[in-house]
Amino acid sequence: MTHHERLIELLRSHVLVPLLGIRRHVMSALALLFVTAVVVLALDARLPFPRPGERILYDPTDWSLLLPGHGRTTAEPRHFAVSDGSIGGGSTTQAPLSVLLYRAKPGDTIGSVATKLGLSMDTVSSMNRVQGRGVHNVRVGELLKIPTEDGIFLTLTGDLNAMCSVRKVAPEDVLAANGITRDQLTQGMLLFFPGVQHTGFELALANGVGVALPIHGYESSPFGRRLDPFTGEPSRHSGVDIAAPEGSQIRSGTDGRVIAAQYDATLGNYVQVQGQVGFSYVYGHMSQILTHVGAVISTGQVIGLVGHTGYATGPHLHFEIRKNGVPINPNNYLPGIR
């Protein structure tokens, strides 16, 4: 090898090969950039671009206009006005109510959907749940009805003017929102009251926070159909069982007045608390009762200790919610049992 040849070889191995290597890296980086750009553009093309200043809260494909006969249940009024898509120009008259459908995604709650859409939770829960029932449970894929403004549905009982005066809304606005005239009113019909919200305990119930968890524990037996823990026969469970160590403190889930504090062959030592708007609460199988009939109690107050008195296989709290005397599913009102 001559000196010249050695120089070329040196150049090749120390300059040309590394340069080629760098070029290969640059090429693959460029190729990657190109592929990324194509993918991003392709994904982007699926969504319409928002106009400047416009906020798109959800993929618009999640929405569909509520058409007559779609997504209704018997509990809803028969006279939704469906938006014709026109845009009002500064009119101050009450517009007929429009309702959009939103398909629930993983992680959605009634509250989070309401917040994102600038509506109150009361509005969204009132429209999709009967008096707060199941506010804590939103099924993925469930179609939630979203009105175009805040308000609640109320059953027409008595005079519309009287109801409007209590709820502080103009009767004309209620009629306009529902797209009906005064002579179309019938007793018992559900009417949308624009701008109106629940208050007090009604509001707490509508938002699913009307009842606090009386004890921490796990649900050992749910409400509804189950096999009898002793006989194995099919039976109905009128409450929810929350397993907890013997002697744990049981706290009242609501404000109210104690209307029963005694022993029963089935419920064992139990306490019944009369709450508001027709609701009462039963706490069963206590080892010890720590209140008395007539006591006025508040949420969180200790009323007894966990036991297994009466018809019980082990220490747990049997918790019942009764509406006008009829047991209903406590899970629809409790903020969550693990």
Ligand SMILES: [Zn+2]
């Ligand atoms: Zn039970």
